[in-house]
Amino acid sequence: MMNIKGALVPFSALKFLGKKPHTVRYPLEKKDTAQRYRGFHFNDLEECIGCGTCSTICQNEAIDMIQLDGVEAAKGDSGLRPRVDNGRCCWCGLCVDMCPTGSLSLTDQYLHTSPDPDSYLLIPGKDNPEMKENISFVKSDSEPLLQFDRVPMRELDGAERVKSFAEVVLGYMQEEARAEATRCVDCGLCVTACPDHMHIPEYIGAIADADDETALKYIYDNNPLPEMCGKVCTRQCETVCAIGHLGEPIAIRWLKRFATEQFPDPAAILNPVIAESNGKKVGIIGGGPAGLSAGYYLALRGFDITIYEALPKMGGMTYAGIPKYRFPEDSLDKQIGYMEKVGVKMVNNTRVGKDISFDKIRKENDAVFVGIGFHIPYTLGLTGEDLENSIQAVDFLRDVNLGKSVDIGKKVVVIGGGNVAIDAARVSRRLGAEVTILYRRRVQDMPADWEEIEGAEDEGVHIVPQGIPLEVIGNNGKVKSIKYGMAEMVADDKGGRPRPVLIEGDEHILEVDTVIGAIGQEADYSFLPKEVMDELKIERGRMVVNELKQTSIPDIFAGGDSVNRTADAISAIADGVKAVEGITHYLLDE
Amino acid sequence: MSTQFAIEEELKQSINNAFRSAKVTIKRQGRINVEFRSGILPAFVSYLKEYLDFKHLVMMSCVDWLEDNEFEIVYHLWSYDHKVHIMVKVRLDREKPVMQSISKLWDQAETYEREIHEMNGVEFEGHPGMRDFILEDWEDLPPMRRDFKTREFVDKTYEWRTGREDKQDVRETIAKQYDTEVPDFKNSK
Numbered sequence: 001m002m003n004i005k006g007a008l009v010p011f012s013a014l015k016f017l018g019k020k021p022h023t024v025r026y027p028l029e030k031k032d033t034a035q036r037y038r039g040f041h042f043n044d045l046e047e048c049i050g051c052g053t054c055s056t057i058c059q060n061e062a063i064d065m066i067q068l069d070g071v072e073a074a075k076g077d078s079g080l081r082p083r084v085d086n087g088r089c090c091w092c093g094l095c096v097d098m099c100p101t102g103s104l105s106l107t108d109q110y111l112h113t114s115p116d117p118d119s120y121l122l123i124p125g126k127d128n129p130e131m132k133e134n135i136s137f138v139k140s141d142s143e144p145l146l147q148f149d150r151v152p153m154r155e156l157d158g159a160e161r162v163k164s165f166a167e168v169v170l171g172y173m174q175e176e177a178r179a180e181a182t183r184c185v186d187c188g189l190c191v192t193a194c195p196d197h198m199h200i201p202e203y204i205g206a207i208a209d210a211d212d213e214t215a216l217k218y219i220y221d222n223n224p225l226p227e228m229c230g231k232v233c234t235r236q237c238e239t240v241c242a243i244g245h246l247g248e249p250i251a252i253r254w255l256k257r258f259a260t261e262q263f264p265d266p267a268a269i270l271n272p273v274i275a276e277s278n279g280k281k282v283g284i285i286g287g288g289p290a291g292l293s294a295g296y297y298l299a300l301r302g303f304d305i306t307i308y309e310a311l312p313k314m315g316g317m318t319y320a321g322i323p324k325y326r327f328p329e330d331s332l333d334k335q336i337g338y339m340e341k342v343g344v345k346m347v348n349n350t351r352v353g354k355d356i357s358f359d360k361i362r363k364e365n366d367a368v369f370v371g372i373g374f375h376i377p378y379t380l381g382l383t384g385e386d387l388e389n390s391i392q393a394v395d396f397l398r399d400v401n402l403g404k405s406v407d408i409g410k411k412v413v414v415i416g417g418g419n420v421a422i423d424a425a426r427v428s429r430r431l432g433a434e435v436t437i438l439y440r441r442r443v444q445d446m447p448a449d450w451e452e453i454e455g456a457e458d459e460g461v462h463i464v465p466q467g468i469p470l471e472v473i474g475n476n477g478k479v480k481s482i483k484y485g486m487a488e489m490v491a492d493d494k495g496g497r498p499r500p501v502l503i504e505g506d507e508h509i510l511e512v513d514t515v516i517g518a519i520g521q522e523a524d525y526s527f528l529p530k531e532v533m534d535e536l537k538i539e540r541g542r543m544v545v546n547e548l549k550q551t552s553i554p555d556i557f558a559g560g561d562s563v564n565r566t567a568d569a570i571s572a573i574a575d576g577v578k579a580v581e582g583i584t585h586y587l588l589d590e
Numbered sequence: 591m592s593t594q595f596a597i598e599e600e601l602k603q604s605i606n607n608a609f610r611s612a613k614v615t616i617k618r619q620g621r622i623n624v625e626f627r628s629g630i631l632p633a634f635v636s637y638l639k640e641y642l643d644f645k646h647l648v649m650m651s652c653v654d655w656l657e658d659n660e661f662e663i664v665y666h667l668w669s670y671d672h673k674v675h676i677m678v679k680v681r682l683d684r685e686k687p688v689m690q691s692i693s694k695l696w697d698q699a700e701t702y703e704r705e706i707h708e709m710n711g712v713e714f715e716g717h718p719g720m721r722d723f724i725l726e727d728w729e730d731l732p733p734m735r736r737d738f739k740t741r742e743f744v745d746k747t748y749e750w751r752t753g754r755e756d757k758q759d760v761r762e763t764i765a766k767q768y769d770t771e772v773p774d775f776k777n778s779k
């Protein structure tokens with residue numbers, strides 16, 4: 001029998017002609033790509049910091065970091081930007097998920113054909129600015145591949161703290177340090193902000209690998225006081241940490257502390273090689289971080305080093321200023337002890353200009369390094385300031401640190417908003433006083449570290465912001481109270497920060513036993529003979545130096561608080577380290 | 591028994607009545623995880639299919655638990671009646687990863703098993719035709735194993751496009767900007 005079905009089927013299909021199609025619509029509508037489609041990359045070039053994490057993570061090596069016209073390196077920005085080889089990319093999206101700033105994304109654009117192989121190299125954001133409108137695949141918030149939360153640091157609680165000078169921060173334990181170190185993406189941007197440009201990613205990497213000895217070597221390569229920095233550093237590095245853009249920065253300071261605290265004697269690990277004597281002598285005035293750092297590395301290079309220090313111990317403000325609950329003395333002793341081992345000669349209790357003359361030191365040495373810090377406090381400029389019990393924070397802290405008994409009574413007011421003010425307040429709490437801090441501006445304007453401010457508040461320090469002291473009132477030559485006025489913040493027409501302006505009539509009196517001034521210090525150059533002073537270039541109280549820390553007098557080098565504007569320990573250390581190069585260059589022509 | 595997960599609880603009960611060693615966890619509404627012994631896995635999924643209506647094998651996947659020295663095969667099953675998704679997970683010794691094929695229960699398992707065989711190197715006993723999946727003449731470690739070095743492979747396999755010679759190392763760039771040198775203590779112990 002003939003099968004006619006095959007002949008009829010084509011005709012039966014005709015009946016569909018009149019029906020509306022289910023699948024294809026006319027006129028043709030372009031369908032949207034899937035919501036999280038992964039096509040070409042887009043990069044927000046302003047947000048991107050050139051950390052290179054995208055490039056590091058890409059398993060296809062599709063991403064290069066390159067220099068781009070118009071993108072400058074800065075603190076926290078390498079100045080490089082990613083370029084993608086779209087011939088290699090498999091659109092896995094790892095680079096996007098790992099980008100710590102969230103600047104990188106993938107778009108829903110994916111069509112590209114060209115006979116020119118070079119056209120497959122794309123600088124996201126630069127070559128395709130228009131694709132900003134097509135961003136489709138962004139970093140996942142719900143399942144981040146980066147670890148944004150810092151391993152918390154254990155501390156004594158506020159009520160316990162004020163009972164003694166015991167160290168407040170307890171330090172990481174092994175497991176905690178390893179976990180914290182593993183959060184690092186190893187980009188090195190932190191190095192841009194560290195005044196001393198320490199080898200940060202290298203030592204964090206070693207800590208993550210449980211290789212603390214190697215970490216210690218990296219750390220000591222350009223910082224001879226790392227345990228101190230591990231406890232009190234102003235940690236500018238952490239302010240630019242890539243992870244800090246969307247999460248909490250790596251606890252770089254605490255990790256350094258962890259590594260250094262693993263070893264009671266750094267010498268045993270570092271086995272420092274001390275160069276043979278080169279016959280040159282360098283005298284150092286001031287045993288603070290600047291002088292010690294210069295001294296240590298010079299000694300390693302075979303110089304004959306003597307440090308002259310007015311106080312009974314080396315350390316400068318880190319010994320006489322920073323309170324023991326932040327920087328315990330045995331930690332300082334450990335670090336000074338190591339320097340002595342390396343051959344740095346230390347002469348304590350010797351004030352240059354009084355116990356020995358500057359000229360004698362200069363004559364006996366081939367070069368001199370001056371690291372005298374800022375030790376003369378600014379006065380408040382108030383009536384009643386010279387009353388008994390109206391004192392200066394740096395003097396007060398030094399007396400307490402050196403073990404002298406200090407009577408501050410039951411009620412104390414501290415004037416100032418920097419770290420010195422906070423330290424004076426927290427020490428006063430430990431001596432049993434009720435403490436008020438009077439600060440001209442708002443709390444958020446305080447130059448002190450926010451952790452210090454919080455620490456003070458936890459310990460029961462009362463802060464009065466926008467309070468301007470007007471007069472210290474006395475009774476029988478002793479402080480009885482302080483008069484202060486409240487201020488309002490007035491925007492500065494010239495674009496500067498807002499100024500506090502007294503509110504007429506809003507005056508208060510606070511009964512106090514002691515007034516502690518903490519509004520800044522300056523250097524004491526009185527030890528320098530007149531001829532030297534005439535020749536030495538000093539601007540706004542600071543010695544002027546070149547790149548290698550040489551002053552206007554060729555054989556005199558200088559560093560630390562009396563030179564730099566950042567006035568912290570790590571800047572002083574960095575100055576000392578640089579001066580080593582300068583002095584080596586000057587004396588050995590290397 | 592909470593009514594919120596009534597179906598899930600009921601399924602859990604049934605499973606445990608039949609297979610006491612199955613570790614059943616209700617993840618959320620419509621989602622159940624089961625950890626199971628690898629030895630009698632086919633019997634278990636067959637039970638789920640025939641008695642509890644998990645008719646649809648959605649997919650199979652494999653996780654490399656390198657640190658535990660184990661592979662984990664995950665069977666995703668779906669029941670249209672209960673509207674519940676079950677993930678059955680079994681662990682295999684990573685040194686000798688052998689699993690029984692379930693291709694007799696679901697035809698499409700054949701394809702998934704071929705893929706897992708190729709990507710992770712797991713053997714499937716009773717598979718009707720284990721041949722290359724998408725890789726041809728692959729002789730390296732199976733590429734989805736975590737100890738497969740993707741970057742090394744990429745380096746030796748693909749050419750570098752010209753025009754990429756200007757690439758910079760971020761760490762070196764930063765070191766140069768600040769005139770510092772990064773010593774190598776890591777490799778010079």
Ligand SMILES: Cc1cc2nc3c(=O)[nH]c(=O)nc-3n(C[C@H](O)[C@H](O)[C@H](O)COP(=O)(O)OP(=O)(O)OC[C@H]3O[C@@H](n4cnc5c(N)ncnc54)[C@H](O)[C@@H]3O)c2cc1C
Nearest residue numbers: 286288289290310316317321352373560561567568569572
């Ligand atoms: C209370 C307080 C808290 C601080 N907290 C921190 C902190 O948390 N983190 C941080 O990074 N920085 C902190 N600083 C700042 C830090 O201590 C200094 O920046 C750093 O010590 C500066 O080092 P330096 O070597 O320049 O000077 P200093 O450390 O000031 O050392 C100078 C040394 O020179 C000696 N000297 C001066 N003149 C003579 C002379 N004629 N003869 C002999 N010796 C002399 C002084 O006695 C002193 O020991 C703090 C400072 C103070 C005052």
Ligand code: SF4
Nearest residue numbers: 058089090092093095
């Ligand atoms: S999407 Fe994946 S393959 Fe493509 S550049 Fe990013 S990390 Fe590399």
Ligand code: SF4
Nearest residue numbers: 048049051052054099
């Ligand atoms: S990971 Fe993000 S921030 Fe870092 S370089 Fe790549 S795109 Fe820029």
